[in-house]
Amino acid sequence: MGSPLVGRSLRKGGSRLVAKTAVVTGGASGIGRAVAERLRKDGFQVAVIDLSPTDDQFGYVADVTDREQVDTAVSAIREVLGPILVLVNAAGVEGFKKFMDMSFSDWTKVINVNLNGVFHTIQAVLPDMLEAGWGRIVNISSSSTHSGQPFMAHYVAAKSAVNGLTKSLALEYGPSGITVNAVPPGFVDTPMLRSAEQRHLLGGTVEDHIARTPVRRVGRPEDIAAACAFFISEEASYITGQILGVNGGRNT
Numbered sequence: 001m002g003s004p005l006v007g008r009s010l011r012k013g014g015s016r017l018v019a020k021t022a023v024v025t026g027g028a029s030g031i032g033r034a035v036a037e038r039l040r041k042d043g044f045q046v047a048v049i050d051l052s053p054t055d056d057q058f059g060y061v062a063d064v065t066d067r068e069q070v071d072t073a074v075s076a077i078r079e080v081l082g083p084i085l086v087l088v089n090a091a092g093v094e095g096f097k098k099f100m101d102m103s104f105s106d107w108t109k110v111i112n113v114n115l116n117g118v119f120h121t122i123q124a125v126l127p128d129m130l131e132a133g134w135g136r137i138v139n140i141s142s143s144s145t146h147s148g149q150p151f152m153a154h155y156v157a158a159k160s161a162v163n164g165l166t167k168s169l170a171l172e173y174g175p176s177g178i179t180v181n182a183v184p185p186g187f188v189d190t191p192m193l194r195s196a197e198q199r200h201l202l203g204g205t206v207e208d209h210i211a212r213t214p215v216r217r218v219g220r221p222e223d224i225a226a227a228c229a230f231f232i233s234e235e236a237s238y239i240t241g242q243i244l245g246v247n248g249g250r251n252t
């Protein structure tokens, strides 16, 4: 992959060789945790923002729906690790309800985390990327945006909007050296998936789904992390506004 090193700090006139700083939301669990581990292995300084505390050295507890909390966490990270040049938005919540049983508060809760949270974190870190003239944003959406999903209208609406936001920001910030891409995962073995299985919300067990998945296995968080690492690499600098499905062939 391209160099995770950047020879600049945000200090005016300052120039020193430091590792690029990446922030991963939802990095305390599942896909976000795997992304954080992968980026650390690739040489980035990684900070995690999550509702749940982590044992990460640079773990910050914040609710992505709360702009003040996001700004406070981002300022604290910037203070310790320097400008934030990579952002992966993996924080998310699911919800299962028949559309006509869905209260407006059910609807807004899911939209708030999955869509508005992405708005807040991107706005909070973009100034660093603009100043550096380099940035990478990867948004984790969902394979349900390819297919739709009954009882998840709020979730699919939010994740589809994230794909749209990704494409629009790619056009807006490409000229500033910032790429914006999305990875919509399908059927990845995380606490979110297992909790849906336990609540009988998957329409079968994980094993049943494996039998219907072309590559005949469940996705691993590391599969999603690999796609994120590629988008973040220098080799992907000509790739922006793309939606790369990582789903074992369940959606093509």
Ligand code: NAP
Residues within 6 Å of the ligand: 025, 026, 027, 028, 029, 030, 031, 032, 049, 050, 051, 052, 062, 063, 064, 065, 089, 090, 091, 092, 093, 094, 113, 117, 140, 141, 142, 143, 144, 184, 185, 186, 187, 188, 189, 190, 191, 192, 193
């Ligand atoms: P996960 O294991 O539940 O991890 C999600 C993380 O996000 C959790 O640590 C959660 O904290 C955190 N989070 C939730 N709400 C937050 C908020 N308001 N502010 C900050 N952090 C918050 O789920 P996952 O399966 O890894 O999902 C990661 C992303 O992939 C999500 O966006 C999800 O929609 C998407 N996705 C997953 C799959 C799949 O098959 N697993 C498929 C499609 C899309 P708490 O645990 O404290 O709530």
